[in-house]
Amino acid sequence: MTTVAIVGALSGCSAGGSSAGGSTATLWALTGDQTGVVEPAVTAWNKANPKEQINAQYFANDAYKTKIRTSVGAGSAPTIIYSWAGGTLDSYVKAGKVADLTSETASIKSKYNSSVFDLGVVDGKTYAVPMDPSYPVLLYFNKSVLAKAGVSAPTTWDELLAAIPKLKSAGVLPFALAGGSKWPELMWEEYLVDRVAGPDAIKAIAAGKKNAWSDPGIIKANTMLQQLVSAGAFGSDYNSVVADSNADAALLYTGKAAMLLQGAWAYSTFQTSAADFTKSSLGYSNFPSVSGGKGDPANIVGNVSGYFSVSANASAAQKKTAIAYLTQGTFNDAYTKRLLDGGQVPPIKGVSSQISGGSDSFVGKTASLIDSAPNFQMSWDQALPSAEATALLTNLDQLFTKSITPTQFSDAMNKTIGQ
Amino acid sequence: MSSSTIKSGGVRKRPTGVGAPSGWYMAPALGIFALFALVPLVVALWLSFTTWDAISSPVFVGGANWATVLADRGTWHALGLTLEVVALSWLVQTPISLLLGVFVAGTQKYRALLAAIYFLPLILSSAAIGLAFKAILDPNFGLGASVGVSWLKQNWLGSPSLILPVVVFIIAWQFVPLHTLLYQGGVRQIPASLYEAAQIDGASRVQQFFSITLPQLRYTLITSSTLMITGSLTYFDVVFVLTGGVPSSAINILPIDMYVTGFSAAQFGTASVLAIILAVIGLAISLVLTKFSGFNRMSSQQEGA
Numbered sequence: 001m002t003t004v005a006i007v008g009a010l011s012g013c014s015a016g017g018s019s020a021g022g023s024t025a026t027l028w029a030l031t032g033d034q035t036g037v038v039e040p041a042v043t044a045w046n047k048a049n050p051k052e053q054i055n056a057q058y059f060a061n062d063a064y065k066t067k068i069r070t071s072v073g074a075g076s077a078p079t080i081i082y083s084w085a086g087g088t089l090d091s092y093v094k095a096g097k098v099a100d101l102t103s104e105t106a107s108i109k110s111k112y113n114s115s116v117f118d119l120g121v122v123d124g125k126t127y128a129v130p131m132d133p134s135y136p137v138l139l140y141f142n143k144s145v146l147a148k149a150g151v152s153a154p155t156t157w158d159e160l161l162a163a164i165p166k167l168k169s170a171g172v173l174p175f176a177l178a179g180g181s182k183w184p185e186l187m188w189e190e191y192l193v194d195r196v197a198g199p200d201a202i203k204a205i206a207a208g209k210k211n212a213w214s215d216p217g218i219i220k221a222n223t224m225l226q227q228l229v230s231a232g233a234f235g236s237d238y239n240s241v242v243a244d245s246n247a248d249a250a251l252l253y254t255g256k257a258a259m260l261l262q263g264a265w266a267y268s269t270f271q272t273s274a275a276d277f278t279k280s281s282l283g284y285s286n287f288p289s290v291s292g293g294k295g296d297p298a299n300i301v302g303n304v305s306g307y308f309s310v311s312a313n314a315s316a317a318q319k320k321t322a323i324a325y326l327t328q329g330t331f332n333d334a335y336t337k338r339l340l341d342g343g344q345v346p347p348i349k350g351v352s353s354q355i356s357g358g359s360d361s362f363v364g365k366t367a368s369l370i371d372s373a374p375n376f377q378m379s380w381d382q383a384l385p386s387a388e389a390t391a392l393l394t395n396l397d398q399l400f401t402k403s404i405t406p407t408q409f410s411d412a413m414n415k416t417i418g419q
Numbered sequence: 420m421s422s423s424t425i426k427s428g429g430v431r432k433r434p435t436g437v438g439a440p441s442g443w444y445m446a447p448a449l450g451i452f453a454l455f456a457l458v459p460l461v462v463a464l465w466l467s468f469t470t471w472d473a474i475s476s477p478v479f480v481g482g483a484n485w486a487t488v489l490a491d492r493g494t495w496h497a498l499g500l501t502l503e504v505v506a507l508s509w510l511v512q513t514p515i516s517l518l519l520g521v522f523v524a525g526t527q528k529y530r531a532l533l534a535a536i537y538f539l540p541l542i543l544s545s546a547a548i549g550l551a552f553k554a555i556l557d558p559n560f561g562l563g564a565s566v567g568v569s570w571l572k573q574n575w576l577g578s579p580s581l582i583l584p585v586v587v588f589i590i591a592w593q594f595v596p597l598h599t600l601l602y603q604g605g606v607r608q609i610p611a612s613l614y615e616a617a618q619i620d621g622a623s624r625v626q627q628f629f630s631i632t633l634p635q636l637r638y639t640l641i642t643s644s645t646l647m648i649t650g651s652l653t654y655f656d657v658v659f660v661l662t663g664g665v666p667s668s669a670i671n672i673l674p675i676d677m678y679v680t681g682f683s684a685a686q687f688g689t690a691s692v693l694a695i696i697l698a699v700i701g702l703a704i705s706l707v708l709t710k711f712s713g714f715n716r717m718s719s720q721q722e723g724a
Binding site: 390 | 472553574663683686
């Protein structure tokens with residue numbers, strides 16, 4: 001009796017560390033708002049399925065990116081691998097590191113919005129399924145700050161530009177920007193390129209077309225970006241502001257800044273750090289339209305969803321557990337309700353009827369933005385291969401500080417295509 | 420008073436090998452050194468001739484990575500910044516830690532208390548130091564904004580002209596205690612008789628410092644400088660915490676460049692080239708320092724000039 005218990009404990013331990021054996025599936029996901037999505041689901045799953053246990057571990061975003069790549073390469077990946085789809089998933093598939101889930105997931109395919117589900121499909125085969133809410137990037141504003149400065153929330157680029165001097169003379173920062181973290185600059189770039197050059201410009205880059213970064217629309221968008229910086233839209237200290245401590249969100253809710261371009265995930269920060277502000281003076285809208293641009297003003301950019309893949313190195317028993325979890329443990333009724341209650345939009349069909357606060361609530365507004373968007377562009381740092389994404393952040397930083405011109409930016413980025 | 424005196428004394432002859440320990444005693448240390456220093460170095464050298472994304476198998480490409488890295492202006496910029504950090508770190512830290520070390524080498528009780536305060540940064544982890552300075556230097560919610568001292572409210576971490584001095588300052592803040600400790604130990608090794616003789620000759624305190632303390636600290640200076648230079652050459656952690664791993668070009672020092680190339684851009688072949696360059700420079704500087712200082716002759720500190 002004791003021996004059995006010890007053997008059981010030992011095999012349980014070994015399965016916890018890697019996917020080499022045993023029936024306990026391992027799962028790696030991110031800390032922060034994702035833990036709030038994954039942790040309750042895994043706990044509920046483990047309670048309901050004592051024979052198909054899942055051992056979940058959580059990592060900080062940047063640390064995870066490094067750890068998962070080396071673990072997948074070394075064959076010691078967890079059974080269930082979190083990814084952003086895009087370039088990372090492509091490299092996993094190319095190296096044969098993730099399992100083909102086409103037949104196992106055929107039954108749940110119809111549940112998801114097809115554009116979201118298709119991002120987990122590579123060469124016609126399903127390798128990853130959605131597991132996270134959709135996080136479009138929104139323009140947040142502090143209504144009372146705007147009112148005091150006599151400015152209304154901008155819906156066009158011209159209104160946005162006109163608001164800058166008025167807000168500056170009212171003594172507030174027009175836009176909070178966490179330039180120290182670099183990736184928030186990418187959200188401005190993504191929206192401006194979408195509005196001016198249109199989604200096709202990005203598709204050409206993703207397809208590896210030669211000199212795709214030299215699209216005149218991209219150069220125009222980058223010129224507008226530098227005009228914005230010169231006009232003092234972000235103040236002079238934005239490169240010292242970091243997003244991982246939510247300093248940019250703090251600028252907005254403390255009234256030091258009037259507006260903030262951030263992902264829908266920032267809403268939970270507002271709720272927890274400034275509940276009164278969130279109720280009374282937080283406003284949000286889609287990015288302003290740009291007249292004469294090629295992109296539809298209803299387009300959105302952001303994180304379409306997060307995805308789970310199953311390691312090709314996992315044992316048969318682990319794979320069985322993982323597939324059971326991915327098909328039954330995620331986006332069931334409780335999962336969907338939990339996301340909606342937290343102000344997040346699940347990427348599945350027919351959620352609008354379940355939104356309790358109606359179309360005026362944050363989740364209702366986000367859901368309708370997603371529903372009416374002709375194009376939902378996945379964040380570029382996830383859509384593009386790692387080498388290009390890294391070069392993009394570095395060059396964008398230099399574009400913002402005006403160390404390079406829009407043409408030099410395009411030249412530098414063209415060199416990274418096909419690397 | 421060497422072994423020859425023992426032999427000539429006619430005492431029982433010592434068995435061979437006792438005076439000089441067997442070379443086998445080095446085996447455990449050599450084994451660990453080979454496993455954790457030489458093997459990775461050789462692997463990095465091999466990787467530098469391949470392209471590898473850490474997921475699929477490495478592909479041999481010959482000298483292509485080396486050609487790319489050496490032709491890239493970014494590499495030379497990073498190397499220049501690294502040497503700038505090294506030089507500034509040495510120039511800032513050496514005088515401060517030398518003077519502090521001489522000062523706290525005294526035996527008064529209050530100096531012991533002061534020394535304990537100076538050494539505080541030494542026990543903090545680099546990550547903690549990075550996070551603390553990031554919070555302190557925040558222009559909107561940091562020290563400058565809360566105390567209301569206007570010159571403190573600067574774009575410390577975001578301005579291309581400020582970030583390098585800020586990093587050099589933080590490195591100094593972190594490592595001056597260690598070097599102070601070295602100098603304190605060095606000063607306490609100097610025989611008191613030298614100072615007594617100088618006092619009889621009527622030498623002032625300043626004269627004593629330049630004629631006795633400084634020359635006697637020659638080897639401490641070399642040890643400290645070697646540590647300082649090789650340390651700041653490979654300095655990484657605080658800069659990484661401060662910049663979040665995506666540095667502006669103003670602080671893209673070689674170790675950061677290597678990390679970003681390897682772990683963010685997934686180009687481990689190119690990153691290995693940078694790693695090898697860094698290792699070679701570090702080795703060369705250490706060799707030059709020991710060679711030209713006469714440190715390797717291990718002569719006595721107390722006699723001669």
